[in-house]
Amino acid sequence: xxxxxNLSEMCIVDSKTIDSIVxxxxxxxxxxxxxxxxxxxxxxxxxxxxxxxxxxxxxxxxVPPSAVGVKAECEALQRxxxxxxxxxxxxxxxxxxxxxxxxxxxxxxxxxQGCIPTVGSMQAAFASLMLVSxxxxxxxxxxxxxxxxxxxxxxxxxxxxxxxxxxxxxxxGKALEAKLEEFYAKGNIGAVLYSTPNNPTxxxxxxxxxxxxxxxxxxxxxxxxxxxxxxxxxxxxxxxRPFEPPFQPSVSKYTDNYILLISASKIFSYxxxxxxxxxxxxxxxxxxxxxxxxxxxxxxxxxxxxxxFLYSFSSGVSHSAQCxxxxxxxxxxxxxxxxxxxxxxxxxxxxxxxxxxxxxxFDVVYxxxxxxxxSDGFFFTIGYKxxxxxxxxxxxxxxxxxxxxLATTGATRNGIRACSSNIKPHxxxxxxxxxxxxxxxx
Amino acid sequence: xxxxxNLSEMCIVDSKTIDSIVxxxxxxxxxxxxxxxxxxxxxxxxxxxxxxxxxxxxxxxxVPPSAVGVKAECEALQRxxxxxxxxxxxxxxxxxxxxxxxxxxxxxxxxxQGCIPTVGSMQAAFASLMLVSxxxxxxxxxxxxxxxxxxxxxxxxxxxxxxxxxxxxxxxGKALEAKLEEFYAKGNIGAVLYSTPNNPTxxxxxxxxxxxxxxxxxxxxxxxxxxxxxxxxxxxxxxxRPFEPPFQPSVSKYTDNYILLISASKIFSYxxxxxxxxxxxxxxxxxxxxxxxxxxxxxxxxxxxxxxFLYSFSSGVSHSAQCxxxxxxxxxxxxxxxxxxxxxxxxxxxxxxxxxxxxxxFDVVYxxxxxxxxSDGFFFTIGYKxxxxxxxxxxxxxxxxxxxxLATTGATRNGIRACSSNIKPHxxxxxxxxxxxxxxxx
Numbered sequence: 081x082x083x084x085x086n087l088s089e090m091c092i093v094d095s096k097t098i099d100s101i102v103x104x105x106x107x108x109x110x111x112x113x114x115x116x117x118x119x120x121x122x123x124x125x126x127x128x129x130x131x132x133x134x135x136x137x138x139x140x141x142x143v144p145p146s147a148v149g150v151k152a153e154c155e156a157l158q159r160x161x162x163x164x165x166x167x168x169x170x171x172x173x174x175x176x177x178x179x180x181x182x183x184x185x186x187x188x189x190x191x192x193q194g195c196i197p198t199v200g201s202m203q204a205a206f207a208s209l210m211l212v213s214x215x216x217x218x219x220x221x222x223x224x225x226x227x228x229x230x231x232x233x234x235x236x237x238x239x240x241x242x243x244x245x246x247x248x249x250x251x252x253g254k255a256l257e258a259k260l261e262e263f264y265a266k267g268n269i270g271a272v273l274y275s276t277p278n279n280p281t282x283x284x285x286x287x288x289x290x291x292x293x294x295x296x297x298x299x300x301x302x303x304x305x306x307x308x309x310x311x312x313x314x315x316x317x318x319x320x321r322p323f324e325p326p327f328q329p330s331v332s333k334y335t336d337n338y339i340l341l342i343s344a345s346k347i348f349s350y351x352x353x354x355x356x357x358x359x360x361x362x363x364x365x366x367x368x369x370x371x372x373x374x375x376x377x378x379x380x381x382x383x384x385x386x387x388x389f390l391y392s393f394s395s396g397v398s399h400s401a402q403c404x405x406x407x408x409x410x411x412x413x414x415x416x417x418x419x420x421x422x423x424x425x426x427x428x429x430x431x432x433x434x435x436x437x438x439x440x441x442f443d444v445v446y447x448x449x450x451x452x453x454x455s456d457g458f459f460f461t462i463g464y465k466x467x468x469x470x471x472x473x474x475x476x477x478x479x480x481x482x483x484x485x486l487a488t489t490g491a492t493r494n495g496i497r498a499c500s501s502n503i504k505p506h507x508x509x510x511x512x513x514x515x516x517x518x519x520x521x522x
Numbered sequence: 523x524x525x526x527x528n529l530s531e532m533c534i535v536d537s538k539t540i541d542s543i544v545x546x547x548x549x550x551x552x553x554x555x556x557x558x559x560x561x562x563x564x565x566x567x568x569x570x571x572x573x574x575x576x577x578x579x580x581x582x583x584x585v586p587p588s589a590v591g592v593k594a595e596c597e598a599l600q601r602x603x604x605x606x607x608x609x610x611x612x613x614x615x616x617x618x619x620x621x622x623x624x625x626x627x628x629x630x631x632x633x634x635q636g637c638i639p640t641v642g643s644m645q646a647a648f649a650s651l652m653l654v655s656x657x658x659x660x661x662x663x664x665x666x667x668x669x670x671x672x673x674x675x676x677x678x679x680x681x682x683x684x685x686x687x688x689x690x691x692x693x694x695g696k697a698l699e700a701k702l703e704e705f706y707a708k709g710n711i712g713a714v715l716y717s718t719p720n721n722p723t724x725x726x727x728x729x730x731x732x733x734x735x736x737x738x739x740x741x742x743x744x745x746x747x748x749x750x751x752x753x754x755x756x757x758x759x760x761x762x763r764p765f766e767p768p769f770q771p772s773v774s775k776y777t778d779n780y781i782l783l784i785s786a787s788k789i790f791s792y793x794x795x796x797x798x799x800x801x802x803x804x805x806x807x808x809x810x811x812x813x814x815x816x817x818x819x820x821x822x823x824x825x826x827x828x829x830x831f832l833y834s835f836s837s838g839v840s841h842s843a844q845c846x847x848x849x850x851x852x853x854x855x856x857x858x859x860x861x862x863x864x865x866x867x868x869x870x871x872x873x874x875x876x877x878x879x880x881x882x883x884f885d886v887v888y889x890x891x892x893x894x895x896x897s898d899g900f901f902f903t904i905g906y907k908x909x910x911x912x913x914x915x916x917x918x919x920x921x922x923x924x925x926x927x928l929a930t931t932g933a934t935r936n937g938i939r940a941c942s943s944n945i946k947p948h949x950x951x952x953x954x955x956x957x958x959x960x961x962x963x964x
Contacts, residue, residue: 150600
């Protein structure tokens with residue numbers, strides 16, 4: 081008790097206040113709490129104590145929504161689209177522009193037919209996982225390349241598909257091949273899922289690694305679900321010019337057995353409107369499956385994706401949001417909307433935060449892609465000595481800093497995930513002061 | 523061949539043109555085609571022949587979207603909501619107003635907490651069916667009170683939950699009780715699903731029938747999913763005044779084991795924006811299930827509904843559409859927006875169409891609620907002599923009239939479903955002429 085009280089005096093927030101709020105919110109252990117639970121704790125602590133937190137836990141856009149999108153969406157509403165059911169697999173304009181967009185920024189060739197809007201990448205991933213789980217009874221497992229976005233594992237739980245996973249950090253480069261084959265050889269893997277740049281670590285897969293994933297997807301007939309929520313946000317190189325290299329590295333260069341998930345949430349700061357694209361390779365789109373024919377009377381993968389899954393999930397995507405997305409994609413392809421420039425600020429914030437972290441005894445846990453340091457971007461990882469992530473999170477909360485435990489993302493390394501998106505200019509000095517105090521006390 | 527040619531001369535559209543388009547679209551048999559397939563055939567025939575169809579097949583709003591909704595949605599976009607993730611279980615304003623709305627128009631008491639926006643009623647139904655299927659292994663079947671909306675059965679197919687069903691037309695009133703008990707007594711029914719007013723027949727359940735459904739739901743612990751997509755559209759009585767009887771009849775009067783699905787698509791003509799409400803009774807919302815605790819670490823039905831299912835389906839509903847819905851609900855409750863008046867036109871159209879039908883040898887197949895004729899409204903049913911629905915549909919297509927076969931909705935009676943929403947003033951004379959010709963030739 082004595083120690084607790086002394087400790088709390090030295091912190092930014094009284095630890096007893098936090099502990100009692102955690103209890104009130106019926107959270108068994110803050111160290112393994114979900115993002116949503118941590119958000120709830122921090123908001124309650126702020127309300128009760130008046131202390132402003134540094135909200136590293138929130139992975140939400142911290143810049144205004146695309147002006148191109150907002151303008152187009154309002155115009156569409158004024159035209160009366162609100163009463164008209166959207167076409168399930170997308171209005172022609174969004175399909176056309178999405179096909180251009182993947183060419184312009186990924187150098188990928190996908191017919192408009194296979195470019196399908198979804199209610200966020202969340203719906204695209206849900207549809208992909210559920211559809212994959214119904215193709216072949218023997219392939220009842222999805223391989224997640226971790227660390228990853230915890231909610232994509234919750235999706236598997238909801239669907240009832242099995243999950244296999246490994247932390248890629250120790251299998252970068254050539255080592256990835258043997259690791260993947262170890263899983264694929266069992267014959268039970270229907271799909272592999274990963275994000276690049278990666279949520280939570282911001283590691284970005286190299287062309288060498290994507291080539292391996294692509295080649296093995298053909299060899300073992302494993303469908304690749306590539307989550308490109310943060311595409312072009314590896315700011316080490318400038319991918320902002322449409323139809324010009326460098327392009328966003330993608331598995332679509334190395335296989336024709338893929339679905340790309342392209343969300344408007346981060347690249348266009350359009351998270352509120354729940355719109356994304358599932359871009360299905362031409363070959364996969366047209367592929368016939370007896371299992372689908374039998375269950376839905378539709379043999380083609382692409383047809384089942386849209387007319388069995390998306391139709392029964394939500395009858396398609398908000399009509400006005402589709403108009404907004406089409407306009408944003410078009411303006412980006414036409415070189416009239418430099419969306420990469422709009423979000424580059426995240427990298428500048430992250431660079432400044434990392435510098436403060438390193439100066440105060442903290443480190444970046446997942447720090448390299450091959451030989452290179454990871455890009456500064458939206459997410460980054462924080463470690464402190466050999467402190468387990470849950471412990472570090474719990475302690476940092478006492479110092480007015482939040483985050484999420486990397487262990488919840490399938491990471492094997494100790495640390496927390498942080499996001500720079502909600503950092504305002506006055507937070508840097510605050511962060512410096514709090515980390516200095518933390519470091520002094522530990 | 524001779525006969526075929528003579529016949530086609532007497533029709534409005536050359537039958538050979540239609541038959542060849544059906545073939546081109548790879549439709550095995552037009553008589554059992556889906557709504558989407560029939561729509562595709564009719565559009566293709568119109569494009570090739572220049573003949574305008576009477577589009578009875580489309581159940582889409584035929585009046586402009588709610589001006590209240592469009593205004594609020596544009597204002598929300600201008601405020602910048604497009605970049606901000608919507609709260610998963612709904613922004614406070616929509617929850618508050620939804621709770622008022624169910625009181626105002628259903629006389630139901632549901633806390634704001636249990637009033638949750640969804641991406642259309644399609645998502646609400648999908649979440650309800652999937653959640654129900656995971657509560658108790660023994661209860662692996664959902665009972666559909668048919669005729670019904672075919673896509674809700676597709677949802678069961680996608681989820682993998684079993685379906686039982688019966689046509690209610692022969693079990694109206696007191697007879698419903700024995701029929702339901704016949705199913706419930708087996709112990710495998712987890713939920714019962716129906717719409718009232720009904721898509722496709724426009725039959726409306728009476729208070730006597732709703733009382734039976736409610737009472738048995740308690741007796742057998744069967745969850746009731748009541749689809750109120752067409753609430754207040756039984757125009758035989760005026761339900762347009764908030765907080766005043768008559769109210770929309772609903773099972774919520776007779777049980778506390780329900781989810782109400784309230785879509786903005788028809789009542790507010792807001793189908794394009796994909797927004798609805800799942801309104802979960804207070805008791806069901808708070809009910810603990812060990813199965814949910816085990817699978818999701820959340821025991822409460824309402825928590826799992828939002829934070830396991832809706833979260834993993836789409837991370838919630840378009841932020842601007844939530845603002846629109848909140849504004850429409852509020853204006854309706856405040857008596858400032860007479861939404862029922864806005865859509866009453868459907869009833870006037872239907873009355874006129876029925877009169878033309880009856881004069882030309884056709885009849886209304888599902889024609890009564892108890893002693894009373896069904897209301898004129900959005901959908902109605904058409905029969906001709908004892909012609910099977912698929913046959914009637916195929917024949918009517920030759921006369922420039924479309925619809926969908928009632929057999930696809932689980933109906934036992936012969937006929938087609940028709941909708942008055944897209945009927946324009948010049949269609950009445952056209953309909954008269956075509957039906958007269960049809961009747962003469964049959």
